Each structure stands twice: as structure tokens, then as C-alpha cells.
Amino acid sequence: MKYAQIDSNLFVKNRKKFMGQMRPKSIAVFNSNDIYPIGADSTLPFEQDRDIFYLSGADQEETILLLFPDAMDPKHREILFVRETNDHIAVWEGAKLTKEKATEVSGIETVCWLTDFDKIFFDLMTEADTIYFNTNEHYRQAVETQTREARFIEKCKKEYPAHQWAKSNPILQNIRGVKEPEEIELMQTACDITEKGFRRILGFVKPGVWEHEIEAEFLHEFVRNRSKGFAYSPIIAAGNNANVLHYLENNQEVKDGDMILLDLAAEYANYSSDMTRTIPANGRFTDRQKEVYSAVLRVKNEATKMLVPGTIWAEFHKEVGKLMTSELIGLGLLDKADVQNENPDWPAYKKYFMHGTSHHIGLNTHDYGELKTPMKANMVFTVEPGIYIPAEGMGIRLEDDVVIQEKGEPFNLMHNIPIEIEEIEELMNK
Numbered sequence: 013m014k015y016a017q018i019d020s021n022l023f024v025k026n027r028k029k030f031m032g033q034m035r036p037k038s039i040a041v042f043n044s045n046d047i048y049p050i051g052a053d054s055t056l057p058f059e060q061d062r063d064i065f066y067l068s069g070a071d072q073e074e075t076i077l078l079l080f081p082d083a084m085d086p087k088h089r090e091i092l093f094v095r096e097t098n099d100h101i102a103v104w105e106g107a108k109l110t111k112e113k114a115t116e117v118s119g120i121e122t123v124c125w126l127t128d129f130d131k132i133f134f135d136l137m138t139e140a141d142t143i144y145f146n147t148n149e150h151y152r153q154a155v156e157t158q159t160r161e162a163r164f165i166e167k168c169k170k171e172y173p174a175h176q177w178a179k180s181n182p183i184l185q186n187i188r189g190v191k192e193p194e195e196i197e198l199m200q201t202a203c204d205i206t207e208k209g210f211r212r213i214l215g216f217v218k219p220g221v222w223e224h225e226i227e228a229e230f231l232h233e234f235v236r237n238r239s240k241g242f243a244y245s246p247i248i249a250a251g252n253n254a255n256v257l258h259y260l261e262n263n264q265e266v267k268d269g270d271m272i273l274l275d276l277a278a279e280y281a282n283y284s285s286d287m288t289r290t291i292p293a294n295g296r297f298t299d300r301q302k303e304v305y306s307a308v309l310r311v312k313n314e315a316t317k318m319l320v321p322g323t324i325w326a327e328f329h330k331e332v333g334k335l336m337t338s339e340l341i342g343l344g345l346l347d348k349a350d351v352q353n354e355n356p357d358w359p360a361y362k363k364y365f366m367h368g369t370s371h372h373i374g375l376n377t378h379d380y381g382e383l384k385t386p387m388k389a390n391m392v393f394t395v396e397p398g399i400y401i402p403a404e405g406m407g408i409r410l411e412d413d414v415v416i417q418e419k420g421e422p423f424n425l426m427h428n429i430p431i432e433i434e435e436i437e438e439l440m441n442k
Contacts, residue, residue: 254290
């Protein structure tokens with residue numbers, strides 16, 4: 013891994029939180045992701061399943077974590093199974109986790125080879141009444157392939173039909189949403205790397221560059237700062253491309269007078285950052301661009317202040333909608349009649365701001381975290397309002413990542429990333 017090793021105390025704390033919510037006499041199992049084939053002998057770069065990483069720090073394929081707080085033998089209360097390494101594997105693939113290194117990374121004393129899993133698992137299941145399965149229940153999930161986790165669940169249900177089943181996901185939604193200080197520090201590092209990329213391109217962008225050239229400048233800066241690269245597929249959308257919310261082609265030339273919407277950010281140690289900035293291609297905003305940009309920025313700033321303990325996510329979005337409605341009337345895009353006659357299920361402002369304002373962020377860009385219960389301190393959310401006007405060839409979105417505090421306004425992890433009109437113009441025209 014490119015990143016500096018994470019202190020294993022983080023993973024010790026995470027496991028303690030998870031096991032504290034498990035039923036008596038229950039086992040929980042977490043599998044690593046597969047390495048996915050492209051064709052022939054090619055594969056996608058490995059990405060670890062975020063749940064097993066959250067609980068163990070093991071960032072390697074063919075890994076299983078087993079948690080059994082009530083195991084009769086204390087050595088069996090936490091077990092990490094890793095792929096057995098040898099000199100041949102080391103030469104062809106690079107060093108894998110030894111048992112000693114796996115303990116150092118995870119804080120788990122009992123580390124076994126993966127080949128011993130079935131035997132040990134059978135023995136421990138004779139002591140257990142319940143098995144926790146780790147299903148993906150994120151509100152935006154769209155899984156179309158059978159994962160390693162899904163294969164394990166299918167096999168387990170056939171071989172152990174008398175056991176009770178339970179879900180890991182509700183516990184993970186509860187504990188992963190509230191970040192430990194070490195996690196916030198890692199996310200701050202990801203945001204700081206994102207800042208370096210943004211400052212780099214402010215001196216690079218001008219009419220005539222191509223969207224993919226801007227992408228390359230960001231990637232260069234991210235990787236040289238120990239990131240694997242983008243936390244999610246980058247959006248670099250010039251002109252009317254900004255009105256395609258998930259524009260990913262990044263293959264058009266930037267024209268004089270264009271605004272460029274940049275929705276991209278770095279990952280670090282599997283933790284995501286998520287930034288959006290919108291900049292003028294020629295380094296100067298027009299009066300109309302300033303007008304719309306300032307409206308989006310005001311909504312972002314006011315929406316950020318609402319992210320405090322006790323806020324309900326769905327109600328927050330309704331309040332942001334009211335702010336946006338007022339701004340759109342001020343811009344001449346809506347009038348009072350539009351608002352009076354709006355469909356309550358699709359308010360008038362949705363014509364120009366059709367997506368949500370905030371989501372949890374952490375090990376996933378759209379992270380696990382409770383959404384129907386009141387917000388808590390140390391949850392980390394994005395704030396990302398936008399106004400999209402295809403008739404004017406303009407789409408503006410601004411986005412930061414913020415940490416909810418016990419009292420007062422949230423802390424902005426991206427407070428050092430330029431966002432004010434004057435600062436952006438100054439940096440682009442140095």
C-alpha cells in the first residue's frame with residue numbers, strides 16, 4: 013500500500029464497538045472482496061471490502077475475519093485468516109501478510125492460514141447459536157455480481173441450517189457513521205491531497221485545454237502524495253457538460269467563456285474525500301456566472317450551519333430546498349407562481365437543483381451511516397448544492413466535507429481549498 017500504516021488501535025476500537033452489539037453466543041464473519049477479471053489474464057486493481065478493512069485493517073485479497081466474543085477459548089474470540097504466503101508468491105506478486113505482520117496491522121493475536129478456515133469455523137459453530145451475515149444494504153447499492161461474501165452466505169446456509177441468522181449491516185450502519193479521531197485524521201489527509209490537486213490545476217486551466225488533461229494533472233498530484241488516485245470516477249465537465257450530473261467522458265476541449273465543474277477528490281488509506289468546485293476556463297467569472305455562483309455558495313454556507321447533532325437528514329433536505337427556492341427566485345429562474353403551483357413531491361426548485369445536498373462520507377464516498385435517526389457528533393457529511401441551467405450552458409456545484417461537532421457549526425475538512433470568487437480568480441491569473 014502507498015499509505016503509511018494505520019495504528020492498529022483504530023481497528024481494535026472498531027471491533028470492540030461491533031462485538032458490543034452482537035447477540036450472545038453469536039459469530040460474525042467478514043470476507044474480503046474478490047479480484048475481478050477483465051478478460052484473458054487481466055484483472056481490475058484490487059479494492060478491499062470496506063467492512064473487513066474497518067474491523068481489521070487487512071488490505072489484502074483472500075482474507076476472512078471471524079468475531080466470536082463468547083468463544084470458550086479466548087484465542088478464538090477474534091481470528092484473522094489470511095492467504096498463506098511463500099517465496100514463489102513473493103517473487104511474482106510481492107510480499108503478502110505474514111502472521112506476524114497481520115497481527116501488527118490488525119491488533120488480532122490469533123492469525124491462521126485461510127486453508128484452516130473450514131475446520132476452525134466448523135468447530136466454533138458447534139459453540140454458537142447465531143451467525144451474522146454481512147449483506148450490503150446501503151440505500152444506493154446496485155450489486156449485479158455474486159460477491160465472495162454472497163458465496164459464503166449461500167454455502168453457510170446449506171451447511172448450517174439449524175443456526176439462527178442475523179445481519180451485520182444494522183450494527184455497521186450505526187458504528188461506521190460516527191468516526192473515530194484517527195478516521196477523521198485520515199480523511200483530513202485525503203482532503204489535503206485534494207487541495208494540492210486543485211491548487212495545481214488553477215494555474216494550468218485555460219481555454220484550449222482538454223478535460224482529460226485536467227484529469228491527468230489531478231491524478232499526478234494525488235499519486236505523488238501517496239494516494240491510489242481518485243476516490244470515485246472523476247467528473248470534469250466544461251460548459252453544458254456540467255448539466256449531466258454524472259458526466260464521466262472527460263473528453264471535450266474547454267472553450268473560452270466556459271465554466272468547468274470539477275467533481276473529484278483523492279482517497280487516502282481507503283478513506284474518501286469528495287470535493288466539487290466550479291471555475292471559469294479563462295480565469296474570470298462573468299457577471300452572470302458570479303451571480304449564480306454566489307447563490308450556490310450562500311446555500312452551501314447556510315446548509316452547512318444546519319448540520320448539528322439532532323438534525324434529521326430528510327428534514328434537512330427540505331430546509332435546503334427552501335433556501336434554494338429563495339435563491340432561484342432572486343436569479344429570475346423561478347417566480348412566486350411557480351412555487352405556489354408546485355407539486356409537493358417534486359418542488360419547483362428541483363428543475364434547477366435535482367439532487368440531494370448531503371451524504372455520509374468515510375471509507376466509502378457514499379458511506380454507511382444512519383439516515384433516519386438524529387445526526388450525531390463526529391459524523392462526516394458532504395454539503396453539495398448546485399444550480400443547473402442548460403439554457404445558459406451553465407452548471408455550478410460546490411461541495412465540501414464537514415465533521416459534525418458536539419456544539420456549534422461543523423468543522424470543514426476542506427476549509428483550505430479555495431472557493432471564494434476573488435481567491436479563485438487571483439490564483440488563476442498569477
